[in-house]
Amino acid sequence: MKSWMYDAIIYIYALSLLFYFSDFAEPNRRAKQFGTGLLAFVWVLQTLFFIFRVEDLRQPAVFSMFDSLFFFAWLIVTVSLVLNIVFRMDVLVFFVNIVGIAVLALNFFTDENVSPLLEQWHIEDELLFIHVSLAICSYAAFLVSAVLSGMYLFLNHMLKKKRWSQTLKRLPSLDKIDKSSYVFVLVGTPFLILSLTLGLVWLHITGHLQLMLDPKVLNSLLVIAVYLFYLTQRLSFKKPGATLALWNLAAFAFVFANFVISNFLSRFHQWIWM
Structure with missing residues (x-):
């Protein structure tokens, strides 16, 4: 289920940015609304995915690059949604989230079981x-x-x-x-x-x-x-x-x-x- 959820996050994230790009290229209020709604849905899926992973690991999920990058992408979506609501910076939301989806894509090349900790550290x-x-x-x-x-x-x-x-x-x-x-x-x-x-x-x-x-x-x-x-x-x-x-x-x-x-x-x- 987590695999399908992660794939869904990527696809919905990309679709959200396509709507934002459409609005960026030519102002379209409906496209912006769709983009914001999909981005909010991405945030919900990311939050659920993170919760499920923490429950599986039985520890805070920042001990591997996979978890760290995912947390970073979650922060980007969170901050961009807040900025969009408070300051109405649509252009900023678009460019920041380009980095966000790139980070999630980079996560495909990480080993989610690798920890940066030295074994002897306690x-x-x-x-x-x-x-x-x-x-x-x-x-x-x-x-x-x-x-x-x-x-x-x-x-x-x-x-x-x-x-x-x-x-x-x-x-x-x-x-x-x-x-x-x-x-x-x-x-x-x-x-x-x-x-x-x-x-x-x-x-x-x-x-x-x-x-x-x-x-x-x-x-x-x-x-x-x-x-x-x-x-x-x-x-x-x-x-x-x-x-x-x-x-x-x-x-x-x-x-x-x-x-x-x-x-x-x-x-x-x-x-x-x-």
Whole structure:
């Protein structure tokens, strides 16, 4: 049943994005309503799938790359639905969920039985659950912020060139996009700091302090430093919005690099293609 449910999630998700794309290409209120309704149904199916998996595993379902990616995709759908209801950002919902369905598709190449834990580690599951959950939440926040920065640069470029179109009319103002992007960085950065702090506590408890020099840990510290630099430039130096948007996209590139490093270079965060 779980296999059929996962397939249904993918197909309904894709159909939802097709309706969103139809509305994006040519404004169509009915298409947008169908897209939003199907996306809400995807969220329901994802939630049920996650509950069933937790019951099967008898533990928090974030201990494999399969579960982590699925949780990340669930967060993307959740955040996009909230944004659509509160802020009416249809274009943002479309582009964020392109990443969401790509993540679910990537899950086909993961081994759902592989755990990133070293066999000799014995700590409370709650600590690991909070550590991983906070990290995934921070990545979701950074993703939404990066998409907003991309929208900002696109809108800013089109306005400078005075190229008016129906698409531009549907985008929020530059000020609203900029503030929303900043808020998501403001949410994601503390989450990542807390996650890394718990991870370091985890290493101390297990007596694996040498892993603090692991590429994954070092790159996570670099990601935090980059986003703190972005916040400093915004709050202290009042840099222009376009410059901040570019720096925000560059910061998200470090987040993506962090994911790659965790799979190919890290000694204890290898979750995928194993």
